[in-house]
Amino acid sequence: MTSADEPAVLALNAAAVEQTDPLGPDRLDWLRLIAAHAAVVEIEGDVAAFVLTFAPGSAHDSLDFQWFVSTYNNRFLHLDRIVVAEPYRRQGVATSVYRAVERAAKPFDRLVCRVQSDPPDDASLAFHAGRGFVEVGKLRRPNGTTSAMLSKELAD
Numbered sequence: 741m742t743s744a745d746e747p748a749v750l751a752l753n754a755a756a757v758e759q760t761d762p763l764g765p766d767r768l769d770w771l772r773l774i775a776a777h778a779a780v781v782e783i784e785g786d787v788a789a790f791v792l793t794f795a796p797g798s799a800h801d802s803l804d805f806q807w808f809v810s811t812y813n814n815r816f817l818h819l820d821r822i823v824v825a826e827p828y829r830r831q832g833v834a835t836s837v838y839r840a841v842e843r844a845a846k847p848f849d850r851l852v853c854r855v856q857s858d859p860p861d862d863a864s865l866a867f868h869a870g871r872g873f874v875e876v877g878k879l880r881r882p883n884g885t886t887s888a889m890l891s892k893e894l895a896d
C-alpha cells in the first residue's frame with residue numbers, strides 16, 4: 741500500500757464503516773507506518789481490496805489490539821481490517837488474502853480479528869467460522885455494539 745492507494749483505500753473503508761472503524765488520511769498514514777502488513781489487491785488496475793495487520797509490540801492503539809495483547813501477550817498477529825470492494829466479492833479475493841495472512845501469522849501461533857456480533861455481521865461471522873476461527877471473547881465497543889473476538893490457531 742502506497743500513498744497513491746490512499747483515496748481508494750479510504751473510499752473502501754468508508755463503504756464498510758459499519759463493519760470497520762472509521763479511517764481518515766492521517767490515521768491511515770500512521771497505521772501504514774506501524775503495520776506488519778499494509779497491502780492492496782489490484783485487479784485490472786483497480787484497488788479491489790486492502791488489508792492491515794499488526795504484530796505484537798506495535799504502537800497500535802485500537803481497543804481490539806489491546807484486548808488481544810492482554811489475552812495473548814505476544815503470540816498473535818492481528819488482522820485489523822480487510823475490505824473487499826463490492827464488485828470483487830465472492831471471487832476468492834478475501835480467501836487469497838486470508839491464506840497469505842495466515843502464513844504470515846504462523847510464527848505467532850494464531851491469527852486474531854474481531855467481527856461485529858451485536859448487531860451481527862452474519863456474512864463475516866460465517867466466513868470466519870468456515871476458515872476455522874473460533875470466538876474467544878466479546879468486547880463491548882464505545883458505540884454500543886459488541887464484537888466477537890476471534891482466533892484461528894495455527895501451531896502445528
